[in-house]
Amino acid sequence: MIQTDILIIGAGPVGLFTVFEAGLMQLRCHIIDSITQAGGQLKEIYPKKPIYDIPGFPSVLAGDLIDNLEKQIEPFQPSYTLGERAETVEKLTDNTFVVTTNEGTLHKAPVVIIAGGLGSFEARKPKLDSITFFEKKGVEFMIKDPNLYLNKKIIISGGGDSALDWALYFSEKSNEKIHLVHRSDSFRAHKDSVNNIYKLQTEGKVEIHTFSEVSLLKGKERLEEIEITTKEGVKILLPTEYWFPLFGLSPKLGPLTHWGLEIKKNAIVVDNTLDYQTNIPGIFAVGDVNTYPGKLKLILCGFHEATMAVQTAYKIIYPEKKHTLKYTTVQGINGF
């Protein structure tokens, strides 16, 4: 059983900054996230996209913002359960919570702060016969450990950053030629990535199939062959070991909806008059996952909400102690 002061659900920018404000009060944090790395969608979906509305940054790449936040919270040594989804919560008689993940990992804390962003991201799955049969038997919707697929016969579908980034990654690392299948010839990805993929095609490392879609999956025990159909109806068969349909991730609140929290319009209702606490005392919700009158889904608002939540968290954890706000500017940061 993992024990901590504050259990944070969600390792996006707001979840990470929560560690900092908690750390200033000498509270320890543990973070659960269904994605296998910290950073939420900023790191997983658009690490190279510039953001312009973080105060003090005329422009910052989403991935760099996460790197900065990780560096900022380093002194407070957060621990993580990554790649697992917070599934259930139980309130014990001593008012502490036990949160269990889909993998059965148990976490215990007197305070839970949900910084779940738009929810856990679930892959958009193409509608195709037998796709469920081949899932985990050659079909993967998210690439968690790329080393498993080096030097394998790979087909990637999609026209966004994720598809392009992985196509570039494997075509540089793998001995096998990568096939990229996209239903049009315009890619919604970073311009550099698009230029690079065409360059790698001329080098024979990638084969790009535009105006094409995967139409059939074949194999006995696991995926062995894939049929691609072009707009004109031309079909080709490709031997393959792995197919990655990377059509984006769609956010879902998921299991959190069964926690007994008040939900409105797919967001968790919180008390914005004080501390962004939910209807369950001891459980807070901060950032894009919450809602209240006038709510703006902005990262900068989440930073404020997390800071306010942590003040009440301190009172829950140390009901007798009095904490006075210390400014950081004079003394610097004393970590753990």
Place this chain on the structure above:
Amino acid sequence: MIQTDILIIGAGPVGLFTVFEAGLMQLRCHIIDSITQAGGQLKEIYPKKPIYDIPGFPSVLAGDLIDNLEKQIEPFQPSYTLGERAETVEKLTDNTFVVTTNEGTLHKAPVVIIAGGLGSFEARKPKLDSITFFEKKGVEFMIKDPNLYLNKKIIISGGGDSALDWALYFSEKSNEKIHLVHRSDSFRAHKDSVNNIYKLQTEGKVEIHTFSEVSLLKGKERLEEIEITTKEGVKILLPTEYWFPLFGLSPKLGPLTHWGLEIKKNAIVVDNTLDYQTNIPGIFAVGDVNTYPGKLKLILCGFHEATMAVQTAYKIIYPEKKHTLKYTTVQGINGF
């Protein structure tokens, strides 16, 4: 008469960021500040101090944070009335406000956002006979234009960053030896500054008078001579043209207290359940100047408050239009 959409009182970090969020909604801003430069106390009092609790910055110098914010709001071309203090406000029959400064400059806007920090800073003045007589006749409590004092006979009193920084500045730029008077021998200033000042003393550019205080001001029309008394009672007379007693600035809400705003504990009470509006509809207060249940005097909280205030400001200015929040990350910033 200066006219704008939003009149911001206070050019500190929160006032500056208000321009950004207003600009995203195509609202124009004008800023009034009693200090002659933007940046509030971050720029005026501790530009070289690192801050550790701005989200996304493991560490940032106060002055650099201001530079970044000024760059971030550049596309929205804010205009300024600097070196003048917002003195009075009048609500016209059409619900717009006219704010007049101590110099008589008039400003008109449908919305006023007070981002006054801890108030306007007033110098802590030593109690000394005839100090009022010599004010502006050799005695200056703030150094606004240092060029006026180059190659003059200067005495600086104080043991903090401001006294040290200016002593260093003038001893490097001026032909005249600088005298630094401090009542103890421990300086509450940046370690580098203290080291440097002693180094400059060995070079004969500064003379440091520790355990000493200025005890008498002499002169006919203006300051000509100063008497310094040591702890042991030894008196010396120094010919001088300027004396800068730099004992820090003490914040005062000042004229704002007469605006009819609800004030509690030297701060303006606002509605934190929605938009940080004061008891006067159309006047908001954001950042350290306001108070509400659980208020934290943190810059990051001010950023959030300003963002929320600007949403209601938009509805006041354009009651018929509907504004939908646009994320900045895809399109970049379109300025004016």
